[in-house]
Amino acid sequence: MDGLWIRAVAHRGAMLGAIWAALSAPDPEGLALGLVAVPAAVALSLRLLPARHPLILWRLALHLPRFLAGSVTGGVDVARRAFARKMPLDPGWIDVPPEPSGGLPGGARVALGGELSLMPGTLAAGCDGDRLLVHVLDRGGRFDASIPREAREIAAIIGHRRDRPQGGA
Amino acid sequence: MTAWLSFVAIGVLASLAGALWRVWRGPAPADRMMAAQLVGTGGVAVLILLAAVQDWAALDVAVALALLAALAAVGFVKAGTPDGAGDPEEEAPPADMQLSAMTPDAAAQVGRTRRDPDRRRGDG
Amino acid sequence: MADLATLLFTALGLVFFAAGTVGLIRFPDTFSRLHALTKADNLGLGFIALGVAFQAESWAQVARIALIWVLALLAAGAVAQLVARAALMRRGGA
Numbered sequence: 001m002d003g004l005w006i007r008a009v010a011h012r013g014a015m016l017g018a019i020w021a022a023l024s025a026p027d028p029e030g031l032a033l034g035l036v037a038v039p040a041a042v043a044l045s046l047r048l049l050p051a052r053h054p055l056i057l058w059r060l061a062l063h064l065p066r067f068l069a070g071s072v073t074g075g076v077d078v079a080r081r082a083f084a085r086k087m088p089l090d091p092g093w094i095d096v097p098p099e100p101s102g103g104l105p106g107g108a109r110v111a112l113g114g115e116l117s118l119m120p121g122t123l124a125a126g127c128d129g130d131r132l133l134v135h136v137l138d139r140g141g142r143f144d145a146s147i148p149r150e151a152r153e154i155a156a157i158i159g160h161r162r163d164r165p166q167g168g169a
Numbered sequence: 170m171t172a173w174l175s176f177v178a179i180g181v182l183a184s185l186a187g188a189l190w191r192v193w194r195g196p197a198p199a200d201r202m203m204a205a206q207l208v209g210t211g212g213v214a215v216l217i218l219l220a221a222v223q224d225w226a227a228l229d230v231a232v233a234l235a236l237l238a239a240l241a242a243v244g245f246v247k248a249g250t251p252d253g254a255g256d257p258e259e260e261a262p263p264a265d266m267q268l269s270a271m272t273p274d275a276a277a278q279v280g281r282t283r284r285d286p287d288r289r290r291g292d293g
Numbered sequence: 294m295a296d297l298a299t300l301l302f303t304a305l306g307l308v309f310f311a312a313g314t315v316g317l318i319r320f321p322d323t324f325s326r327l328h329a330l331t332k333a334d335n336l337g338l339g340f341i342a343l344g345v346a347f348q349a350e351s352w353a354q355v356a357r358i359a360l361i362w363v364l365a366l367l368a369a370g371a372v373a374q375l376v377a378r379a380a381l382m383r384r385g386g387a
Contacts, residue, residue, distance in 0.1 A: 022360040023232065025353035071366075075336030078329050079312030082319060091325045114370025117377075118335065123328050125377035135324040135377060170296050170348065173303070177341065180307045187314040188330070197323045199380030203330050206372055210334040211310065213365055214341045217358060218303070221348045228357045235361050239368035246379040 008051030009042060016041045053105065053158040060157050067115060074120040081137065092139045096132040096147055104155055112154050116147065171222050178218040185211040202245045209238025295347040302344030309337030323380050331373040338365055 017038045024030030081087055104112060109132070113124030116134060121141050125133040136143060185207055192204040213235050220227035316329025342362045349355045 019360060022353075022356035025356060026351065071332070071339075072336060074332040075309055075312075078316055078332045079309055079336075082312045082316035082329055082333070087319060087321075089320065089325060091322060110371065110374070113374045114367070117331055117370050117373040118366070120332075121328075123324060123331065123377055124374050125324075125381050126374055133381070135328070137325060137328050170299065173300060174345070174348075177303045177307050181310050181337075181341070184307075184310040184314040188317045191317045191326065197380060199323045199376050200326065202376050202379065203317070203327065206330055206334070206369070206376070209368055209372070210338045210365060213361060214306065214310065214338045217342055217345050217361065220354075221345045225350070225354055228354060228361070231361050232357065232364070235364040235368065239364070239372060242368070242372040242375060246375045 004051050004054055005046075007054055008046065011055050011057070012042045012045050013038060016045070049107070053108075053160065056157055056159055059153075063153050063157060066153075067118075070115075070120065071118040074118055077120040078137070089137055090139045091135065091137055094134050094136055094139070094143060096134055104151065104160060105158075108154050108158055108160065112151055115150060115154070119146070119150070122147065174218050174222045178215050178222070181211055181214050181218070185215075202242070205238060205242040205245045209235065209242065213238070298347045299344045302340045302347070304344075306337045306340030306342075306344060309333045309340060313337060324377060327373060327377055327380070331369050335366060335369045338362065 017034065020034040020038050021031065024034060081089060109127060113126065113132065116122045116124045116132075121137045122143060123135040123137075125135060127133065132147075134143070134147065188207050188211070189204070192201050192207070195201055213231050216227050216231035216234060220231065310333070313330055313333030316333060317326050320326045320329055339362055342358050346355050346358045349358065
């Protein structure tokens with residue numbers, strides 16, 4: 001019954017409750033059923049994924065607009081390349097050193113990969129050991145700054161602290 | 170507005186049909202796996218449009234499809250691993266993947282950055 | 294006014310779906326195609342959802358459209374990674 005657990009219950013309850021409300025509104029009977037379904041779902045989620053990291057909501061809220069803007073830029077960028085007569089592509093792999101991603105726990109690393117896959121020019125393909133494998137559309141792009149920055153932001157959202165404040169490479 | 174939304178729905182369907190050409194041609198299995206993603210986004214978009222055109226109940230179908238499309242993609246990927254049940258994360262990337270996947274130029278670049286002595290080679 | 298927003302956003306959405314398909318057909322390798330599909334189609338769905346939301350008759354419908362979009366966004370990020378990973382595996386084995 002520590003603080004972490006209480007926070008996780010509150011966050012997950014709010015999220016699953018919102019999903020239930022969106023699914024069943026405006027039917028009052030459906031909402032009433034949620035009083036049983038949502039706690040059951042929270043219990044199941046705590047069993048499948050025990051609370052290990054606090055979710056810092058205001059950091060997440062600050063991060064969302066940047067994520068949305070990035071995913072719009074990503075779509076525009078890929079559309080521009082697709083429609084261009086001479087496709088400006090220079091695809092290849094870059095190997096992100098362990099530092100930005102290696103410190104993150106598994107779930108956060110998946111979140112980082114998913115986010116990078118929607119950002120302009122990058123597509124994650126999971127990890128090889130500690131290193132994140134990232135495919136880029138244009139190897140001329142500057143990703144050695146942007147990828148560690150995303151990793152830092154995600155680390156901050158789950159209150160994850162790294163020894164070194166700045167990414168190397 | 171109904172006519173316009175129907176037109177957009179037809180446009181999305183046409184773009185799905187174009188994308189299915191790639192699913193049909195391949196050549197890589199992953200090109201075919203993209204069908205799962207296509208249904209997930211394109212199919213959901215068509216359903217949302219149809220909801221506005223005909224009956225808002227179609228939104229519930231769209232929710233179900235959006236959920237199931239993600240699961241379908243996981244199924245596609247899992248079925249593709251050698252034992253049919255594996256998790257791609259469990260395997261190390263094959264050593265020669267870059268050479269077959271990329272231009273020689275790109276492979277040279279990776280050769281410079283990726284050095285992993287105990288990486289095992291792929292079957293092929 | 295709402296109709297104008299619907300017109301604008303759904304048209305944008307259609308453009309991005311078309312861009313995704315063009316990229317999927319034109320891009321030279323599997324991974325680049327995955328970029329096109331993931332980013333462009335997802336943005337297309339976002340714009341179409343936004344456009345249709347202006348036609349909704351109740352907040353419940355708006356909430357449901359938002360839920361669909363969030364689910365699709367999460368799925369796109371996760372599925373793109375999985376397919377890219379699987380494509381890497383198969384390159385070596387095939």
